[in-house]
Amino acid sequence: MPLHGMFTAVPPTYDLVNRVITLGMDRRWRGLTARACLENSPRRVLDVGCGTGDLTIALARLAGEGTEIVGIDYSLPMLERARQKAAKNGVVGRVRFVQGEATALPYPDVSLDCVGISFAFRNLTYRNPLGGPHLAEVARVLRDGGRYVVVESSQPLNPVIRALFHFYLRAFVRPVGTVLAGNPSAYRYLSESAARFYPPREVREMLLGSGFRRVGYRPLFFGAAGIHVATK
Numbered sequence: 290m291p292l293h294g295m296f297t298a299v300p301p302t303y304d305l306v307n308r309v310i311t312l313g314m315d316r317r318w319r320g321l322t323a324r325a326c327l328e329n330s331p332r333r334v335l336d337v338g339c340g341t342g343d344l345t346i347a348l349a350r351l352a353g354e355g356t357e358i359v360g361i362d363y364s365l366p367m368l369e370r371a372r373q374k375a376a377k378n379g380v381v382g383r384v385r386f387v388q389g390e391a392t393a394l395p396y397p398d399v400s401l402d403c404v405g406i407s408f409a410f411r412n413l414t415y416r417n418p419l420g421g422p423h424l425a426e427v428a429r430v431l432r433d434g435g436r437y438v439v440v441e442s443s444q445p446l447n448p449v450i451r452a453l454f455h456f457y458l459r460a461f462v463r464p465v466g467t468v469l470a471g472n473p474s475a476y477r478y479l480s481e482s483a484a485r486f487y488p489p490r491e492v493r494e495m496l497l498g499s500g501f502r503r504v505g506y507r508p509l510f511f512g513a514a515g516i517h518v519a520t521k
């Protein structure tokens with residue numbers, strides 16, 4: 290299935306599946322990511338590929354009144370769900386959700402302090418020709434010293450843990466996603482791309498080759514996921 294096709298419908302169980310396949314850890318991971326985004330007290334933060342808005346909402350909860358927070362995604366059904374969740378979470382006036390493409394961000398050069406991305410980096414960079422243009426676009430809109438904060442699945446460095454993680458992707462994530470969301474191709478893509486995704490060292494090289502001068506990494510849950518912070 291083409292990537293865009295996967296995100297044009299949002300099954301009612303979408304957020305539940307995220308919770309189940311990360312064993313309930315995704316909320317905490319997004320909270321840590323939001324904190325990393327807000328570390329330098331940014332005035333403007335953009336959440337790219339915001340989906341149903343979990344990172345955007347976490348940012349709104351943690352940020353001060355002076356921080357402008359925008360979630361951007363090309364999928365209207367995702368954005369609709371994000372707006373409903375923002376209302377439920379009492380952050381309606383604090384966030385904006387806009388439709389847009391990760392390779393053509395609707396911002397002038399050097400106008401943002403931080404760009405965050407949660408679990409959309411793999412979609413954009415793994416065997417996707419949009420990866421290079423997306424990274425160039427993030428580097429374009431960030432001011433010098435601005436941060437690109439990425440939370441994404443990763444590769445545990447320990448070979449035994451890595452093998453267990455790949456088994457878990459095949460034997461748990463794929464069938465559970467298929468049954469709960471009723472979308473076999475989406476969860477086959479997820480488990481296969483996560484199993485083959487780049488290790489932290491390669492993500493770091495990719496970021497350093499895209500206009501960022503420093504990259505830090507924090508592994509999460511034995512390295513099954515991680516937070517990369519790239520500074521322009």
Ligand SMILES: C[S@@+](CC[C@H](N)C(=O)[O-])C[C@H]1O[C@@H](n2cnc3c(N)ncnc32)[C@H](O)[C@@H]1O
Nearest residue numbers: 296338339340362363364367390391407408409
């Ligand atoms: C796996 S979901 C992650 C959603 C959300 N950030 C989260 O943490 O749950 C990936 C999201 O990226 C969006 N996306 C993928 N490619 C995109 C692109 N080229 N431009 C804008 N959004 C994109 C999809 O529509 C989808 O909502």
